[in-house]
Amino acid sequence: xxxxxWKADFLKQTxxxxxxxxxxxxxxxxxxxxxxxxxxxxxxxxxxxNLRWAAGWAEQARDWFLINACFEREGRYILxxxxxxxxxxxxxxxxxxxxxxxxxxxxTQDMFGVNFAGHPDNRPWTRHKxxxxxxxxxxxxxxxxxxxxxxxxxxRDYPFVKAYGAGVYEIPVGxxxxxxxxxxxxxxxxxxxxxxxxxxxxxxxxxxxxxxAEGRTPEQLARLASRVSGDTTVGHxxxxxxxxxxxxGIEIPPRAALIRGILAERERVANHLGDMGAIxxxxxxxxxxxxxxxxxxxxxxxxxxxxxxRLLMDRxxxxxxxxxxxxxxxxxxxxxxxxxxxxxxxxLPALDLNSSLEDRLYTAGLLPEAxxxxxxxxxxxxxxxxxxxxxxxxxxxxxxxxxxxxxxVETQADIASRFWVRYKEISVALKLIGQFIDLLSPxxxxxxxxxxxxxxxxxxxxEGWRGEIITYIRFDAGNTIxxxxxxxxxxxxxxVLEKLVLDNIVPDFPVCNKSVNGSYSGHDL
Amino acid sequence: MNWLLAMSQTVLFVALAPLLAGWIKxxxxxxxxxxxxxxFQPYRDLLKLTRKQPVVxxxxxxxxxxxxxxxxxxxxLAASIVPLIAVDLPTSASADVIVLIGFFSFARFFxxxxxxxxxxxFGGMGSSREMTISTLxxxxxxxxxxxxxxxxxxxxxxxxxxxxLDEGLVLRPSFIFALLSLMLVAIAExxxxxxxxxxxxxxxxxxxxxxILEYSGRHLALIEWASQLKLMLYGxxxxxxxxxxxIAERITPGDLGYGLLFxxxxxxxxxxxLALSETLFAKMRLFRVQEYLSFAxxxxxxxxxxxxxxxxxx
Numbered sequence: 001x002x003x004x005x006w007k008a009d010f011l012k013q014t015x016x017x018x019x020x021x022x023x024x025x026x027x028x029x030x031x032x033x034x035x036x037x038x039x040x041x042x043x044x045x046x047x048x049x050n051l052r053w054a055a056g057w058a059e060q061a062r063d064w065f066l067i068n069a070c071f072e073r074e075g076r077y078i079l080x081x082x083x084x085x086x087x088x089x090x091x092x093x094x095x096x097x098x099x100x101x102x103x104x105x106x107x108t109q110d111m112f113g114v115n116f117a118g119h120p121d122n123r124p125w126t127r128h129k130x131x132x133x134x135x136x137x138x139x140x141x142x143x144x145x146x147x148x149x150x151x152x153x154x155x156r157d158y159p160f161v162k163a164y165g166a167g168v169y170e171i172p173v174g175x176x177x178x179x180x181x182x183x184x185x186x187x188x189x190x191x192x193x194x195x196x197x198x199x200x201x202x203x204x205x206x207x208x209x210x211x212x213a214e215g216r217t218p219e220q221l222a223r224l225a226s227r228v229s230g231d232t233t234v235g236h237x238x239x240x241x242x243x244x245x246x247x248x249g250i251e252i253p254p255r256a257a258l259i260r261g262i263l264a265e266r267e268r269v270a271n272h273l274g275d276m277g278a279i280x281x282x283x284x285x286x287x288x289x290x291x292x293x294x295x296x297x298x299x300x301x302x303x304x305x306x307x308x309x310r311l312l313m314d315r316x317x318x319x320x321x322x323x324x325x326x327x328x329x330x331x332x333x334x335x336x337x338x339x340x341x342x343x344x345x346x347x348l349p350a351l352d353l354n355s356s357l358e359d360r361l362y363t364a365g366l367l368p369e370a371x372x373x374x375x376x377x378x379x380x381x382x383x384x385x386x387x388x389x390x391x392x393x394x395x396x397x398x399x400x401x402x403x404x405x406x407x408x409v410e411t412q413a414d415i416a417s418r419f420w421v422r423y424k425e426i427s428v429a430l431k432l433i434g435q436f437i438d439l440l441s442p443x444x445x446x447x448x449x450x451x452x453x454x455x456x457x458x459x460x461x462x463e464g465w466r467g468e469i470i471t472y473i474r475f476d477a478g479n480t481i482x483x484x485x486x487x488x489x490x491x492x493x494x495x496v497l498e499k500l501v502l503d504n505i506v507p508d509f510p511v512c513n514k515s516v517n518g519s520y521s522g523h524d525l
Numbered sequence: 526m527n528w529l530l531a532m533s534q535t536v537l538f539v540a541l542a543p544l545l546a547g548w549i550k551x552x553x554x555x556x557x558x559x560x561x562x563x564x565f566q567p568y569r570d571l572l573k574l575t576r577k578q579p580v581v582x583x584x585x586x587x588x589x590x591x592x593x594x595x596x597x598x599x600x601x602l603a604a605s606i607v608p609l610i611a612v613d614l615p616t617s618a619s620a621d622v623i624v625l626i627g628f629f630s631f632a633r634f635f636x637x638x639x640x641x642x643x644x645x646x647f648g649g650m651g652s653s654r655e656m657t658i659s660t661l662x663x664x665x666x667x668x669x670x671x672x673x674x675x676x677x678x679x680x681x682x683x684x685x686x687x688x689x690l691d692e693g694l695v696l697r698p699s700f701i702f703a704l705l706s707l708m709l710v711a712i713a714e715x716x717x718x719x720x721x722x723x724x725x726x727x728x729x730x731x732x733x734x735x736x737i738l739e740y741s742g743r744h745l746a747l748i749e750w751a752s753q754l755k756l757m758l759y760g761x762x763x764x765x766x767x768x769x770x771x772i773a774e775r776i777t778p779g780d781l782g783y784g785l786l787f788x789x790x791x792x793x794x795x796x797x798x799l800a801l802s803e804t805l806f807a808k809m810r811l812f813r814v815q816e817y818l819s820f821a822x823x824x825x826x827x828x829x830x831x832x833x834x835x836x837x838x839x
Contacts, residue, residue, distance in 0.1 A: 171647075173728065179726040179727070285806075286803075287805075291558070356805075
């Protein structure tokens with residue numbers, strides 16, 4: 001890593017620009033407080049310094065709103081904070097500088113009524129028609145039960161981008177799809193079969209996670225975090241527990257950290273196997289789909305047998321883990337890894353040699369490096385487009401700080417690239433699981449919980465299978481949660497899909513979508 | 526008597542079509558390491574659909590409701606002129622292969638109209654794709670058929686089969702080209718992988734399925750049955766024109782029985798080939814279909830040329 005003191009350089013620049021930065025610390029990040037008028041100017045400087053916009057959220061503190069944005073460079077995080085006064089909360093938008101911040105700011109605008117001045121796209125986002133125009137569900141005066149009407153009015157007059165001209169054909173898809181997938185609306189404008197523009201409309205699985213998190217105990221919050229996105233249950237639960245443990249100042253036992261690592265890597269392998277099969281299925285190659293489905297099923301059954309849950313839900317708890325890996329279990333896991341390697345070794349050459357599959361996956365769904373960088377694409381989507389970032393390696397947390405994590409990166413940037421990055425990540429994950437098992441030594445599985453003081457906050461940043469997950473937590477008095485915001489990697493990967501399908505043909509959209517595989521639930525919260 | 530036999534042959538054709546679909550599914554499942562559903566599952570599905578109330582959009586015109594009947598009747602008529610277990614039946618004498626292609630086009634015309642009629646984006650998209658493909662598939666099919674009929678000097682299917690039977694097993698380059706051409710066209714026309722995927726749920730990738738997305742109940746049952754018939758028609762065409770041996774030339778119970786056994790055997794074998802290709806290949810990109818069908822056309826053309834150059838002198 002180069003330029004180890006970029007923070008010092010950056011601070012000097014902000015100082016010259018006349019931005020007053022008040023420095024504090026929170027968890028693994030530096031907390032910098034600035035005046036709300038400098039919000040956008042700070043972002044401009046940050047962009048000049050190649051900082052990546054990673055997350056954004058708000059919270060209400062009586063008459064004030066605290067607005068946060070999280071930036072990252074070379075594995076070091078800065079949490080930027082400002083506050084705006086309630087009657088007319090307004091601050092300049094960062095979305096003009098960082099396109100990645102756009103949907104997050106729209107979300108904050110919908111949920112808190114904080115106005116981001118100069119935002120390039122002021123349409124509602126998470127807000128459909130479930131609340132009246134003047135009600136903001138994440139404000140403290142909004143009841144947790146909500147104020148549901150008997151019938152939620154349809155989200156009818158959303159002003160979609162229009163295209164005019166002879167031969168422009170508009171195809172609305174969803175929100176209800178034919179397959180067993182989550183709801184989301186896609187609006188295509190196509191000429192012939194070529195996609196001119198794609199617009200996503202999400203928010204159909206808004207469950208009010210942020211609202212119902214308030215007032216929970218740490219155990220209850222961990223259970224909620226496990227359900228932010230069912231396929232990332234380990235990742236989100238870990239991020240939330242890490243944030244809470246940092247806020248409470250708790251170190252988890254080394255054995256628990258290693259078991260968390262095993263769980264997270266097992267989740268990664270299962271999901272990558274499913275995705276690789278699904279990509280093949282979307283180009284009509286059922287054989288590979290069935291093979292991957294079989295391998296994934298065997299893997300999940302092993303989860304059920306050893307950890308008591310196929311998807312490993314609720315195995316991570318605040319302060320440690322709720323399951324153990326015995327010596328026999330360790331042997332069984334290693335045997336499973338060996339079997340998987342052997343079987344993948346048989347299936348993958350067959351796929352690699354299949355020219356009809358190659359024809360579909362290569363050069364389709366290109367995501368240029370520059371766009372991936374501008375939108376802060378995460379996980380395998382970013383890594384297939386040259387974004388060399390992995391929390392496990394660049395900002396390691398226990399147990400990844402005990403060993404080296406190899407991060408596969410490709411620059412071909414197409415669907416095939418995203419397919420093979422997944423495969424390489426499976427190999428890395430299998431190796432990591434083996435190493436974690438070897439490192440296991442007898443010890444506690446759970447540290448005693450210490451009730452944190454009111455107002456303590458923590459930031460949990462982990463590498464879920466889709467990429468970096470950032471969870472922010474603030475405690476209230478009496479061991480309850482005041483604010484929780486989980487940022488799923490899908491928030492940053494969904495906008496990228498709109499870009500990578502351009503100039504592809506309409507029938508190639510499903511496989512492009514599957515190669516990104518964003519979570520609707522994790523995005524809509 | 527012959528008319529009665531012709532009628533019962535058509536009934537048999539219509540009755541067996543779902544079984545063929547079930548068999549193909551069975552082969553595919555086995556090749557993909559899956560447990561197969563029962564061979565008779567397509568019959569159960571059809572029965573289930575007929576029991577369900579069809580839901581018709583209030584935007585639909587009469588074209589939408591009448592199309593399933595037209596499509597199904599066109600396929601039944603087409604089935605009546607293709608010799609299944611016996612040649613020289615009166616129905617096959619009354620119409621030739623060009624009429625057969627006419628029936629297919631007629632059915633497709635109404636299917637595409639029905640897709641457009643409902644006014645959904647998917648229906649229009651499917652109709653547009655179907656017509657694009659058919660404009661390429663029809664010439665290729667005609668070219669393959671012409672290569673064949675020039676050898677037999679007739680466009681009548683029964684007479685062509687008689688000709689092949691009389692000639693015995695002669696290795697004709699024109700027949701091989703025509704066979705390959707027809708097989709490629711058959712895959713495209715019946716909406717199988719690699720051109721279309723009959724098993725997909727992805728609306729945006731569909732061709733045939735996109736047009737019929739809005740159909741339900743007995744309407745859907747008729748259209749599904751018609752597609753199964755079409756698949757069987759192509760199978761029987763290929764099996765009986767190029768490999769007619771075993772078909773009943775005389776109307777005796779024994780010959781007819783053999784004829785039935787042989788055609789079942791031939792179709793079962795062709796289905797295995799189809800299932801194998803569907804397992805080995807991914808679906809191609811939509812714009813590769815034109816290359817694929819141009820290749821089929823080229824094969825048909827080569828068949829005709831090789832007939833003129835190599836076989837014409839005889």
